[in-house]
Amino acid sequence: MEVFVQQLINGVTLGAVYGLIAIGYTMVFGIIGMVNFAHGDVFMISAFVALICFMAVTALAGMTGGAVFLALLVALIVSMIVTSLFSWTIERVAYRKLRGSFRLAPLISAIGMSILLMNFVQVAQGARNKPIPPIMRDTISLFEKDGFVVAISYKQILIILVTAILLGIFWYVVQKTPLGRAQRACEQDQKMAALLGINVDRTIAVTFIMGAALAAVAGTMFLTYYGVVVFSDGFVPGVKAFTAAVLGGIGSLPGAVLGGMLIGLIETFWSAYFSIDYKDVAAFSILAIVLIFMPQGLLGKPEVEKV
Amino acid sequence: MMMEAPAREPVNFAGLLKDAAFAAAIAFGLFSLMLGLKTDQTLNNQMVLVPRPGLLAAVVGLVFVGRFLIGYWQAVNAGKITKRKAPATPLALKIEKYGTAAFVGFLFVYPMMVLGTAGPSGAIKWIDNLGIQILIYIMLGWGLNIVVGLAGLLDLGYVAFYAVGAYSYALLATSEPVREFMAGVVGPTFWPLWAFWICLPVAGILAAFWGVLLGFPVLRLRGDYLAIVTLAFGEIIRLVLINWVEFSGGYAGISSIPRPSFFGVPFNATESGFAATFGLEFTPIYRTIFLFYVILILALITAVVSTRLRRLPVGRAWEALREDEIACRSLGINTVNTKLTAFAIGAMFGGFAGAFFAARQGFISPESFVFLESAQILAIVVLGGMGSLLGVVIASILLVGGVELLRELDFLKAYFGDNFDPAQYRMLIFGACMVLMMLWKPRGLISVREPSVFLKEKKAVSSDLVKEGHG
Numbered sequence: 001m002e003v004f005v006q007q008l009i010n011g012v013t014l015g016a017v018y019g020l021i022a023i024g025y026t027m028v029f030g031i032i033g034m035v036n037f038a039h040g041d042v043f044m045i046s047a048f049v050a051l052i053c054f055m056a057v058t059a060l061a062g063m064t065g066g067a068v069f070l071a072l073l074v075a076l077i078v079s080m081i082v083t084s085l086f087s088w089t090i091e092r093v094a095y096r097k098l099r100g101s102f103r104l105a106p107l108i109s110a111i112g113m114s115i116l117l118m119n120f121v122q123v124a125q126g127a128r129n130k131p132i133p134p135i136m137r138d139t140i141s142l143f144e145k146d147g148f149v150v151a152i153s154y155k156q157i158l159i160i161l162v163t164a165i166l167l168g169i170f171w172y173v174v175q176k177t178p179l180g181r182a183q184r185a186c187e188q189d190q191k192m193a194a195l196l197g198i199n200v201d202r203t204i205a206v207t208f209i210m211g212a213a214l215a216a217v218a219g220t221m222f223l224t225y226y227g228v229v230v231f232s233d234g235f236v237p238g239v240k241a242f243t244a245a246v247l248g249g250i251g252s253l254p255g256a257v258l259g260g261m262l263i264g265l266i267e268t269f270w271s272a273y274f275s276i277d278y279k280d281v282a283a284f285s286i287l288a289i290v291l292i293f294m295p296q297g298l299l300g301k302p303e304v305e306k307v
Numbered sequence: 308m309m310m311e312a313p314a315r316e317p318v319n320f321a322g323l324l325k326d327a328a329f330a331a332a333i334a335f336g337l338f339s340l341m342l343g344l345k346t347d348q349t350l351n352n353q354m355v356l357v358p359r360p361g362l363l364a365a366v367v368g369l370v371f372v373g374r375f376l377i378g379y380w381q382a383v384n385a386g387k388i389t390k391r392k393a394p395a396t397p398l399a400l401k402i403e404k405y406g407t408a409a410f411v412g413f414l415f416v417y418p419m420m421v422l423g424t425a426g427p428s429g430a431i432k433w434i435d436n437l438g439i440q441i442l443i444y445i446m447l448g449w450g451l452n453i454v455v456g457l458a459g460l461l462d463l464g465y466v467a468f469y470a471v472g473a474y475s476y477a478l479l480a481t482s483e484p485v486r487e488f489m490a491g492v493v494g495p496t497f498w499p500l501w502a503f504w505i506c507l508p509v510a511g512i513l514a515a516f517w518g519v520l521l522g523f524p525v526l527r528l529r530g531d532y533l534a535i536v537t538l539a540f541g542e543i544i545r546l547v548l549i550n551w552v553e554f555s556g557g558y559a560g561i562s563s564i565p566r567p568s569f570f571g572v573p574f575n576a577t578e579s580g581f582a583a584t585f586g587l588e589f590t591p592i593y594r595t596i597f598l599f600y601v602i603l604i605l606a607l608i609t610a611v612v613s614t615r616l617r618r619l620p621v622g623r624a625w626e627a628l629r630e631d632e633i634a635c636r637s638l639g640i641n642t643v644n645t646k647l648t649a650f651a652i653g654a655m656f657g658g659f660a661g662a663f664f665a666a667r668q669g670f671i672s673p674e675s676f677v678f679l680e681s682a683q684i685l686a687i688v689v690l691g692g693m694g695s696l697l698g699v700v701i702a703s704i705l706l707v708g709g710v711e712l713l714r715e716l717d718f719l720k721a722y723f724g725d726n727f728d729p730a731q732y733r734m735l736i737f738g739a740c741m742v743l744m745m746l747w748k749p750r751g752l753i754s755v756r757e758p759s760v761f762l763k764e765k766k767a768v769s770s771d772l773v774k775e776g777h778g
Contacts, residue, residue, distance in 0.1 A: 292525060
C-alpha cells in the first residue's frame with residue numbers, strides 16, 4: 001500500500017511531463033496530419049535552454065533559496081520563448097513547403113530535423129551528461145508505516161502545480177479565444193477555414209509554437225526533477241509522449257493528458273513491480289498494442305475511410 | 308527584328324536587407340544561448356558556462372549573408388519562366404539502361420584498381436570502409452525498397468530484420484552445441500569453415516519469418532501509424548537484445564564470430580590457407596576483397612530478384628496496393644498475402660545483409676541496430692526516389708560515402724585548430740541533407756517510374772503524376 005501510494009505520486013509527476021509533450025504531438029497531428037518527429041528533440045533543446053539559463057542566473061545571483069526560485073522561473077520563461085522560436089523556425093524551414101506534398105516527405109524531413117537537432121546539441125554543448133546542482137531536496141512526509149515513509153517532494157508538488165495551471169491556461173486559449181477557434185476550424189477543414197478568412201499558415205505556426213511552449217515546460221520540469229540532461233534525451237521521452245498521444249486518441253487534447261498520465265503510471269508501476277530493465281519495452285509494447293487494436297485511442301474519434 | 312526582353316523589376320535591396328536582418332535576429336534568438344554559452348565541467352566537476360561570442364557572431368553573420376544571397380537569387384530568377392520539355396525517354400531511364408552494365412563492371416574491377424593504385428596496406432581502407440560499407444547500405448536499401456518503394460508500406464523498423472540476420476549467424480556460428488553436433492556428423496574442421504555459407508540462408512529464412520510475424524499484426528495499419536508501430540517493433544527487438552543477457556550477451560554483444568571462408572579455404576597464414584593454396588603471399592587484403600565480392604553478389608541478387616518480382620503477379624499486386632488499397636481489394640487481390648510477402652521478402656534481404664555484417668565485423672552488439680540505422684536506410688530509399696534501384700545506389704553513395712569521406716578531411720585542422728574533428732559533424736550534415744533533399748526534391752532523386760505492364764509502347768511515368776497510396 002505504501003509503495004503503491006509512493007509510486008502513484010511518482011507516476012503522476014512523470015505523467016505530467018509526458019502529457020505536456022504529448023499535447024504538441026496531438027495538436028500538430030490534428031491540424032496537419034503529420035507526426036512531428038522532431039518534437040522529442042525540441043523538448044530536449046528546451047531542457048538545455050533551461051539548464052543554461054538556470055546556470056547563468058545562479059552564477060549571478062548565487063545559490064540561495066530565493067535565487068534558485070528566481071532562476072527556475074527565469075529558466076522556465078526563457079526556455080518557453082526560445083523553444084517556441086525553435087519550433088516556429090522548424091515549421092517555417094522544414095515543414096511548410098512540404099505541406100500538401102506527398103505523404104512521406106514531411107515525415108522524412110521531420111526525421112532529418114530530429115537527427116539535425118540532436119547532433120546540433122551534441123556539437124554545440126558536448127556529448128556528456130549535464131547535471132545541475134541538486135535543488136529543492138526537501139520532502140513532505142505524508143504518512144509512515146513499518147518504517148516506509150511515503151513522501152512527496154517540493155519538486156513534485158511544483159511540477160504537478162505548474163502543469164495543472166498551464167493546462168488550465170492552454171484549455172482556456174483553445175476553447176474560448178478566437179485563436180483557439182481558428183485552430184479548431186483549421187483542424188476540421190483547412191480549405192473552408194481559409195475561405196472564411198482564417199490565416200491558415202499563421203494558425204499552423206501558432207500551433208507549433210504552443211506545442212513547443214508546453215514541451216518547454218515539460219523540459220524545464222524534467223531538468224528540475226532528474227537534475228541532468230544529455231543530448232540524446234529527446235528520443236525515448238518523445239516516443240513515450242507520442243505513445244501517450246496515441247493512447248489518449250490522437251487529435252484529442254484531454255486524451256493527450258490522460259494518455260500521458262496513464263503512460264507515466266504504467267511506467268512507474270512496471271518499474272516498481274516487474275522489471276526496471278524492461279520499462280521501455282513496456283512503453284513500446286503499449287504503443288504497438290494500442291495502434292493495432294484501438295487505433296482511435298481512448299478519447300479519439302474513429303476514422304472513417306472514404307473512397 | 309529583335310525581341311525585346313521583358314522589363315525586369317529592379318531588385319528590392321531594402322526588402323532583401325530587411326529579410327536578412329529578420330533572419331539574423333531569429334538566428335540570434337535561437338543560438339544566443341545554445342551556441343553563445345557552452346556548458347563545461349571543470350576538473351572538480353563544477354558546471355561552468357563558457358561564453359563564445361565569436362562563434363555566435365559568425366553564425367548570425369552567416370545566416371544574414373545566406374538569407375540575403377538566397378533572397379537575391381530568388382529575386383533575380385523571379386521573372387524567368389523555366390520551360391520544361393518532357394524528353395521522350397527521361398534521362399534517368401537512359402542512364403539506367405546503359406549505365407547499369409558499366410557500373411556493375413566498374414564495381415567488379417574496383418578492388419583491383421584500388422589495389423593497384425594504393426597498394427595492399429592503403430587499399431583496405433578504400434575497399435572496406437568505403438566499398439563494403441556502401442554496398443551494405445545499397446543492399447539494405449534495395450531490400451527495404453521492396454517494402455517501401457514497391458508495396459508502399461512505410462517501415463521504420465527495418466533494422467530489426469538486419470539485427471535478426473546478424474544475431475542468427477552470430478549465435479549459430481559461436482554456439483557450442485551446434486559446433487559439437489557438426490563435429491560429430493561431418494568432422495571437426497567442417498563447421499568453422501562452412502558456418503557462414505550454411506547460416507546465410509538460415510539467417511535470411513529467420514528474418515523472413517520475423518517479417519511475417521511482425522507484419523501480421525500491422526496489416527490493418529497504414530501510413531504514419533504503420534511507420535510508428537514498426538519503429539516500436541524495431542526498438543523492442545533492440546531492447547530485448549540488450550536486456551536478455553543470457554541469450555544475446557547484452558551490451559557486451561557477441562565477439563569472435565567466425566569469418567567466412569573461401570568456400571572451405573580459410574583466409575589465414577597456414578599451409579591450407581587461401582594464400583598458400585593459390586601460391587600467393589599472405590596479406591589480410593584477400594579476405595577484404597573476397598568480402599567485397601560477396602556483398603556485391605548479394606546486392607546484385609537483391610536487385611535482380613526485385614526487378615524480376617516486379618514483373619510477376621505478386622510484384623504487380625504490390626504496386627497496385629501502393630497506389631490504392633481499396634481498389635485492390637475490390638479487384639480481388641488478397642491484400643493480406645500481398646503485404647506479408649512484401650514484408651517477408653524485404654526482411655529476408657535484410658537478414659542476408661545482417662549475416663554478412665556479423666561475418667565482416669566479427670563482433671556485433673545492439674549498438675549497431677539503433678533507430679538511426681533504420682532512419683538512414685529509409686532515407687536512402689526515399690531520397691533515391693521510391694521504387695528506383697538506381698536512385699538507391701546514388702543516395703547510398705552520397706549519404707554513406709559522402710559522410711565517410713568527412714573522416715578524410717583532416718587537413719581542415721590546419722584552419723580550425725587541432726580540436727576540430729570533421730567526423731563529429733557527420734550526423735549533423737546527414738540530418739541537414741535529409742531535410743534539404745526533401746525540400747529540393749520531395750519525390751527523390753529519380754522520380755520516374757518505368758511501367759511493368761504496357762500497351763504497345765513503354766512510356767515512363769513521372770511520379771509527380773502518381774497519386775501516392777495509403778499503404
